[in-house]
Amino acid sequence: MTNTPAQSRAQAQWYSPTPLAPPGPVPDDRTRRRVxxxxxxxxxxMAELLIRLVAVESENPPGRELGRCAATLRDALAGLGIEARxxxxxxxxxxxxxxxVVRATVGDGDRLLYFHGHFDVVPAQDRGQFSAVRAGGRITGRGTADMKGGVVGMVYGAVAARELGLIDDGRIVLHLVCDEETGSVAGAGELVARGLIDPGALAVLTAEPSGGAIWHAARGALTLRVDVRGTEAHVGQAERGVNAFxxxxxxxxxxxxxxxxxxxxxxxxxxxxxDPPGSQLVIGGLAGSGANFNVVPGTAYFTIDGRFNPEEDPVVEERRLRALIEEAARExxxxxxxxxxxxxxxxxxDPGHPAAGVLARTxxxxxxxxxxxELxxxxxxTRWYARHSVPAFGYGPGRLDVSHGPREYVEEAALHRTAEVYALYAGELLG
Structure with a gap:
């Protein structure tokens, strides 16, 4: 039986409405025009900064040039009058x-809003992807959609909010991390380890490639590696072997x-x-076997990688998978x-949370x-903030269907809309 979103709260980290200052009109025309x-x-x-970031080959895995990319962002923030650590x-x-991890603060009020993003990118299909091309209202290159373009939008949204006096009663903390593509334990996990996520924050936004939708929920993940053992034997005596493949x-x-x-x-x-409505599983994303073409393979392995809807509990699904594999192995x-x-x-x-309502109107x-x-x-x-009861949302300029692909791009108009939303949202929550 499939649970409804309300019934899924036992599995997902779900947050109901909590007190927040009543929002005013969102946003007024004059402020929008100024931003x-x-x-x-x-x-x-903005385009030039994105092109510079794309040129830093911060592929992950294996984690190339992460320190260089972090330093590039720190220097860019300094050029915009923001001291970053x-x-x-x-x-x-x-x-x-x-x-x-790059951490910077814009404003000095008591009310807190997080802008969170990552600067690592998936491996390129071609080295030319690190030379971004600006043409026809698009910037094409590795990471433009996921999510160096989003990072640029967040940064300029924060600076616009500061320069236009929209955040006189609060502060924006920028967190830019280095390993979202490989589990994020060494990036967002570092923020948790240092105690740098404040449960009292009003919200967190991340500019992942949502294509203009608001992602208020996200799937859970489970990855397993299955290793199989057999017995090697030369092809001339194959019957003596046990074929692990x-x-x-x-x-x-x-x-x-x-x-x-x-x-x-x-x-x-x-x-x-x-997007498919059901949870998704990839079998054999990584797989291999054997020592040579003329030897019965004595070892083999494959991976299982799942993305589970909030109604599903990854811990329960892991038990089911292990039981299926172990039963087949016994047989x-x-x-x-x-x-x-x-x-x-x-x-x-919860989309009924006041912070969600302000974002939707913005x-x-x-x-x-x-x-x-959307899910x-x-x-x-955002799950790292959700653990601390911070209302968490994804909204960004990129499109998921081109992210990670050979022609990854971001529309400059979408990049500007993202920066505008971030600036106005900060103004509504912190002004």
Whole structure:
């Protein structure tokens, strides 16, 4: 039986409305015109910063040039009159280059709003993707949509709010982290470890590629690695071996049936028009076997990676998967090991929360159409704030369908709308 969003609260980290100062009109036309004009004068400046960020090849994995990208952002913030700190990651895994978190504050009032983003990007399909191209109202290159473009929008939204006097009763804290693409333990996790997420914050926004929708909920995640052992033998004596590859296929089949069942459990949350309503599973995203073409493979492995709707509990689903694999292994006499490599909870903020209402009205005013609350089809770093009861939302200029692809791009008009929303939202919550 599929739960409704209200019934899913036991699984998701869900937050009901809490007291917040009553919002005024959102936003007034004069303020909107001022923000739009301020941003319009900086069109080339914003594009140039994004092009500079794209040129830093902060691919993750393996975590290349993370320190260099953090320093580039720190220097850009300094040029905009914002002092930023680079926080070295205290428990960084081996491999990433100088991982660091960028933390900066705009304003000095008591009321607090977080802008959160990441500057690592998925590996490029071609090295030319790190030379951004600006043409036809678009900037094309690796990370423009996910989410260096969003970072630029957040930064200029924060500066606009400060320069135009919109945040006289509060402050914006910018958190820019280095490893969202590989689990975020060394980035957002560092913020938690240092005690830098304040449960009293009014909200957090992240400019992930939501395509103009408001992501108020996100899926949970589970990743497993399954290792299978057989017995090696030369091809001339193949009958003496135990083929770990074939035994692996025996284990995959029940998981494949489970994946189909999972996809058939629709969520009660609103989804994007092109997003599947069921939870999703990728089997064999990584897989391999054997030592050589002429040897019976003595080892084999495959991965299982799932994104679970808030109605599903990843811990429960992990138990189901392990039971399926172990049963199939017993039936075939296969030696198998299952290791969990990722477990992340889902998270959702009630669209009835006052902070959600202010955001919806702000987005509607800027976009010119009613705001849409949707479930993000993947996971979001908003979950780190949700753990601290901070209302959390994703809204950004990129499009998910081009993110991670060979022609990744962001529309400059969408980039400006994002910066406008962030500036106006800060003004409404902190002004």
């Amino acid at each position: 739009r004009a301020w941003l319009g004068e900086r069109t080339d400046e 680079l926080l070295p990651v205290t428990a960084a895994p081996a491999g990433p280059e100088d991982p660091a 074939l035994r692996m296929l025996d284990l995959v089949r029940p998981v494949e049936r489970y994946a189909a069942e999972l996809a058939g459990r629709p969520t009660g949350f609103a989804t994007g028009p092109d 075939t006499g296969t030696e198998v090991t299952v290791v969990r490599t990722q477990l992340q909870p889902s998270a959702a903020t 987005v509607a005013a800027v976009e010119g159409v009613p705001a849409r609350f 993000c089809p993947g996971i979001l770093e």
